[in-house]
Amino acid sequence: MKPIIEVKHVWKEYQKGIDRRYKSLRDTITSIPGRIFGEEKEKFWALEDIDFRVDAGESLGIIGKNGAGKSTLLKILSRITPPTKGEIVLRGRVASLLEVGTGFHPELTGRENIFFNGSILGMKNQEIKRKFDEIVDFSGVESFIDTPLKHYSSGMQMRLAFSVAAHLESEILLIDEVLAVGDAEFQKKCIGKMDDVSKGEGKTILFVSHDLILIKNLCQFGILIKDGKIKPKKEVNLTITEYLKNLKTHIFDISNSSRRGLNRLKFTKIEFLGGNKKSTQFNLVKSGESLNIRFYYSSIIRSSNIKFSIGINSQIGQRICILNSDMLKSNLNIHTGQGFFELSIKRLPLTIGSYTANVYCEVDSILEDWIKDAFCFEVIGGDFYKIGKEYPKHNGNVYFEFNII
Amino acid sequence: MSAPEAPxxxxxxxKSVFTLGWKELWQYRELxxxxTWKEIKVRYKQAALGILWTLLQPLAMMTIFVLLLAQGMGLKTGNIPAPVYYLCGLLIWNLFNHGVTHASQSMVSNANIIKKIYFPRLVIPLSAVLTSSFDFMISLVLFYGLLLYYSIINSFSVAWLHLGISILIAYIIVIFTAFSLGTFLSAINxxxxxxxxxxxxxxxxxxxxxxVMYDTSIIKQPWIKTILELNPLNFAIDLIRNNIINSSTFLWPEWSFWVPVVIILLYITAIYTFRKTEAYFADIV
Incomplete structure (x- = not known):
């Protein structure tokens, strides 16, 4: 039997920077001299020679850092954007859940939105009618089904959206981070549904996520995309190991990151240090272990009125916590030239998963430097409570020190 | 997006080949x-008077035209009562105007959907034009009401049929023109x-x-007349006006071979432009 998905040497080119957005006629006219005199617009390959096969019934996890090209690949597979070179053959109907709730309209009722959204996703009128009860039932919003969507909570909207998407009939399912919806209970329900779909119904699934645990649970195989290039398809565990190996670094050079602020003080690099501060440690850390991170800066001002903070976000962009120097008794000083702040955490209270962090610094109440997603790290699990076992993911992001008597 | 009757x-x-894509569009007819259904629903959902607006707008414009042009300036409207005369022009004009305006903005205002899901993009401007057809149908009620009021149609007759046919032909011409121009502009937009x-x-x-406000016969300058003749809407409006008053024969207005040429050229340009840029909409919108 022929593979259900054949991706043959696919390349995708994008223009760098602002050119991807729409332009005004003026921009085009003013750029004419540049084009005549041979100033080439900067282009880059978002995907380079992607080539793989997927057999029917396989579930394939696509792993890679932000910007590696995973989403571009899914967009090409779902025909939203064409490849620049190469060819893809899909032998089956495709349902793509690149974002649930696409086309939801706040003025329409839940019922009307199910029909419109279902239709956009490719369902036929008859099919929607047939599955209507099932969809409503799964979403758990029965009592609000004839209420305009604008009166729904965002959780309810997401649940409805996912329910529609989960009931699509197709042989191939493309999923991009859609499981990050709703509360923990609904998430579990979604994951259960995904599991049914892949293992029970024998659909072919391509799944992009940052959640390595989820990928491990749902997928048999994995491919790794790094800087637009693909690593061969392997068993999912091997791909994850390879990814983690690739991911680790102990120094983040952020001197050229995009940032805001006056920049009289500027962060230059971030270094992960081991618990004893001497040995270097990679940005793969275990729950419950100590962690030191150094933030190197260069400054042309001096002051002792510093507000320095680190905001930690989960992989879906949800703020987990903020660590602010204002919360501490001691005062920070900066002097001109190079220096560093050092963050030390005694027992890391985060659960397994990927995290990103923003760095922010105010000097004399003026914003000097603010870098979003300045660094990232991977918590690889650990025995926070020192009881000899790890607690599973999908039960929150943080550990508390607590007692129950 | 499991395509209906997917291959x-x-x-x-x-993308490089130039195809018309009507076949694929047919597969997506439910979408x-x-x-179109969504556009219509959303449009009137929060308006207190809802669908009545569709009737009030042309009614108000017609009243202004009657007061200003017929009463104020004393413009003659032949043997057609002034309100009927102006409403006829307004209906056609509104159909065209709304169709083009909505269609040309449609791709940008549906950017979030375009970026997430595949379907033939032509669905979007086409549905925008169809939405304005809905308004047209509603305001036809008003038009027929006026015809009854002025006793222009009393009972079923062949004249009535002629009027119906002329409206249908005019509708097709206008919708086609609006679709072409709107689609062209939406791609450029x-x-x-x-x-x-x-x-x-x-x-x-x-x-x-x-x-809309005047009769083509009052234009004397030949080259201006030629410009007017290029306009398919001109033909559409004249066609209906010719067939309003009871007549036993179907009356074609004076027509120029330019009308079909303009319509076809517009259509080809529009589809070509749209097709050429369609594939990359998601990247640049």
């Missing part, structure tokens, strides 16, 4: 229906937002060369 094999390639500034000016210019 067993979908081949994704860099077209839902798009994705790349150049200048369309937003050009459009009101363009619409206004077109309004002046469309005989």
């Amino acid at each position: 067993f094999e979908i081949i994704i390639k860099p 077209l229906y839902f798009f 994705v790349k150049y937002r200048d369309v937003r500034y050009v459009l009101p000016f363009l619409i206004q210019t077109l309004f002046f060369i469309t005989p």
Whole structure:
């Protein structure tokens, strides 16, 4: 039997920077001299020679850092954007859940939105009618089904959206981070549904996520995309190991990151240090272990009125916590030239998963430097409570020190 | 997006071929229906008077025209009562105006859907034009009401049939023209937002060369007359006006071979432009 998905040497080119957005006629006219005199617009390959096969019934996890090209690949597979070179053959109907709730309209009722959204996703009128009860039932919003969507909570909207998407009939399912919806209970329900779909119904699934645990649970195989290039398809565990190996670094050079602020003080690099501060440690850390991170800066001002903070976000962009120097008794000083702040955490209270962090610094109440997603790290699990076992993911992001008597 | 009646094999390639895509559009006809249905629903959901607006707008404009042009300036409208005369022009003009305006903005205002899901993009401008057809149908009620009021149609007769046919032909001409122009502008608008500034000016210019407020016969200058003849709307309005008053024969207005040429050229340009840029909409919108 022929593979259900054949991706043959696919390349995708994008223009760098602002050119991807729409332009005004003026921009085009003013750029004419540049084009005549041979100033080439900067282009880059978002995907380079992607080539793989997927057999029917396989579930394939696509792993890679932000910007590696995973989403571009899914967009090409779902025909939203064409490849620049190469060819893809899909032998089956495709349902793509690149974002649930696409086309939801706040003025329409839940019922009307199910029909419109279902239709956009490719369902036929008859099919929607047939599955209507099932969809409503799964979403758990029965009592609000004839209420305009604008009166729904965002959780309810997401649940409805996912329910529609989960009931699509197709042989191939493309999923991009859609499981990050709703509360923990609904998430579990979604994951259960995904599991049914892949293992029970024998659909072919391509799944992009940052959640390595989820990928491990749902997928048999994995491919790794790094800087637009693909690593061969392997068993999912091997791909994850390879990814983690690739991911680790102990120094983040952020001197050229995009940032805001006056920049009289500027962060230059971030270094992960081991618990004893001497040995270097990679940005793969275990729950419950100590962690030191150094933030190197260069400054042309001096002051002792510093507000320095680190905001930690989960992989879906949800703020987990903020660590602010204002919360501490001691005062920070900066002097001109190079220096560093050092963050030390005694027992890391985060659960397994990927995290990103923003760095922010105010000097004399003026914003000097603010870098979003300045660094990232991977918590690889650990025995926070020192009881000899790890607690599973999908039960929150943080550990508390607590007692129950 | 499991395509209805999906082919067993979908081949994704860099877009280069020029195809019309009507076949694929046919496969997605239900989506077209839902798009149009959604547009109509959303449009009137929060308006207190809802669908009544569709009747009030042309009614108000017609009243102004009657007061200003017929009463104020004493313009003659032949043997057609002034309200019927102006409403006829307004219906056609509104159909065109709304169709073009909505269609040209449609791709940009549905950007979030375009970026997430595949379907033939032509569904979007087409549904925008169809939405304005809905308004047209509603305001036809008003038109027929006026005809009854002025005792222009009393009982079923062949004249009545002629009027119906002339409206249908006019509708097809206008919708086709609006679709072509709207689709062309929507494709340009994705790349150049200048369309937003050009459009009101363009619409206004077109309004002046469309005989809504006047009769083509009052134009004396030959070259201006030629420009008017290029305008398919001119033909559409004249066609209906010719067949309003009871007549036993179907009356074609004076027509120029330019009308079909203009319509076909517009259509080809529009589809060509749209097809050429369609594939990359998601990247630049």
